[in-house]
Amino acid sequence: MGSSLPIPAEPLLQQYGQGARLCPCANDQLTLVFSQEYPFDLVELEQLLEAVGWSRRPIRRVRKALTHSLLKVGLWRHDARVPRLIGFARCTGDGVFEATVWDVAVHPLYQGNGLGKQMMAYILNALAQMGTERVSLFADPGVVSFYQGQGWDLEPQGHRCAFWYAN
Amino acid sequence: MGSSLPIPAEPLLQQYGQGARLCPCANDQLTLVFSQEYPFDLVELEQLLEAVGWSRRPIRRVRKALTHSLLKVGLWRHDARVPRLIGFARCTGDGVFEATVWDVAVHPLYQGNGLGKQMMAYILNALAQMGTERVSLFADPGVVSFYQGQGWDLEPQGHRCAFWYAN
Numbered sequence: 001m002g003s004s005l006p007i008p009a010e011p012l013l014q015q016y017g018q019g020a021r022l023c024p025c026a027n028d029q030l031t032l033v034f035s036q037e038y039p040f041d042l043v044e045l046e047q048l049l050e051a052v053g054w055s056r057r058p059i060r061r062v063r064k065a066l067t068h069s070l071l072k073v074g075l076w077r078h079d080a081r082v083p084r085l086i087g088f089a090r091c092t093g094d095g096v097f098e099a100t101v102w103d104v105a106v107h108p109l110y111q112g113n114g115l116g117k118q119m120m121a122y123i124l125n126a127l128a129q130m131g132t133e134r135v136s137l138f139a140d141p142g143v144v145s146f147y148q149g150q151g152w153d154l155e156p157q158g159h160r161c162a163f164w165y166a167n
Numbered sequence: 168m169g170s171s172l173p174i175p176a177e178p179l180l181q182q183y184g185q186g187a188r189l190c191p192c193a194n195d196q197l198t199l200v201f202s203q204e205y206p207f208d209l210v211e212l213e214q215l216l217e218a219v220g221w222s223r224r225p226i227r228r229v230r231k232a233l234t235h236s237l238l239k240v241g242l243w244r245h246d247a248r249v250p251r252l253i254g255f256a257r258c259t260g261d262g263v264f265e266a267t268v269w270d271v272a273v274h275p276l277y278q279g280n281g282l283g284k285q286m287m288a289y290i291l292n293a294l295a296q297m298g299t300e301r302v303s304l305f306a307d308p309g310v311v312s313f314y315q316g317q318g319w320d321l322e323p324q325g326h327r328c329a330f331w332y333a334n
Contacts, residue, residue, distance in 0.1 A: 062263075066261075069261055092265060094234075095235050097224070097269075098259060124331060128333055132333065133332070136305065136330050139326065140325070140326065141325040144327050151331070152330065153332070154327055155328055159308075160328070161305055162304050162319040162321050162322075164291060164320065165320070166301070
């Protein structure tokens with residue numbers, strides 16, 4: 001399930017956590033690392049999400065949402081002292097029957113290199129290791145083909161998605 | 168937001184928890200109570216879900232999924248000694264930006280009386296009290312009109328739902 005991404009060398013595992021994986025990348029000057037453990041600077045995270053065009057959200061609420069998320073993944077441009085956050089995604093869910101993917105973002109400067117696809121492979125693998133049976137997401141029109149191309153089932157059994165907004 | 172369901176008398180609040188609410192019902196011989204605190208018997212819960220036609224799931228995994236859920240709601244047919252579970256729903260999510268509703272079930276003997284609608288009102292109200300901005304769900308073809316009739320937005324902005332299955 002999911003592709004097996006390369007395991008980094010020991011110093012990187014110590015910096016980014018034992019679940020860290022390398023993200024293959026065309027530019028061999030860059031080392032890119034997926035991590036669930038390297039701590040987020042919430043201002044840097046919001047800058048990333050703003051760079052992909054999402055509206056800024058109060059830091060306090062972002063912190064609470066991350067605390068309640070099942071899985072948070074950062075994609076880091078490695079630096080021994082100051083790694084830079086260039087990608088992000090998170091999941092909510094029970095980790096058993098269901099998980100739902102939200103906030104998938106790759107910084108515009110790094111898009112078009114398959115990093116989003118590697119990110120999804122990393123996430124599906126992590127969820128599979130938890131024993132999650134089914135993963136869901138709500139795709140914007142612009143990314144429907146991105147997910148279909150990776151084997152996601154669009155509205156299986158005629159499922160429709162529905163949203164309810166406060167206010 | 169949501170309808171304001173009646174608050175039960177003190178003895179019922181002590182039995183079912185301070186967040187308990189009465190579920191209005193045509194049959195005045197019945198007292199039906201929504202509760203987030205009254206403990207589930209997992210065998211009784213699986214019998215309910217089986218009665219609405221879902222396949223049985225291992226108790227151990229159900230327990231873990233409930234532990235990781237943001238909100239679990241039971242609809243109880245009140246009895247001072249042995250309340251009976253006649254409805255259920257749960258949510259996953261971060262409780263801030265997102266929550267997703269799963270496993271909405273009303274026992275077939277009690278369907279057709281608006282209990283499902285009251286259940287959704289109870290859930291939306293509870294999520295609003297947490298400060299949740301947006302609630303989502305995946306509707307089976309048979310219940311799309313049920314949710315639309317209650318003000319749910321079907322695939323706003325062209326959202327599509329996608330699923331990915333282990334195995």
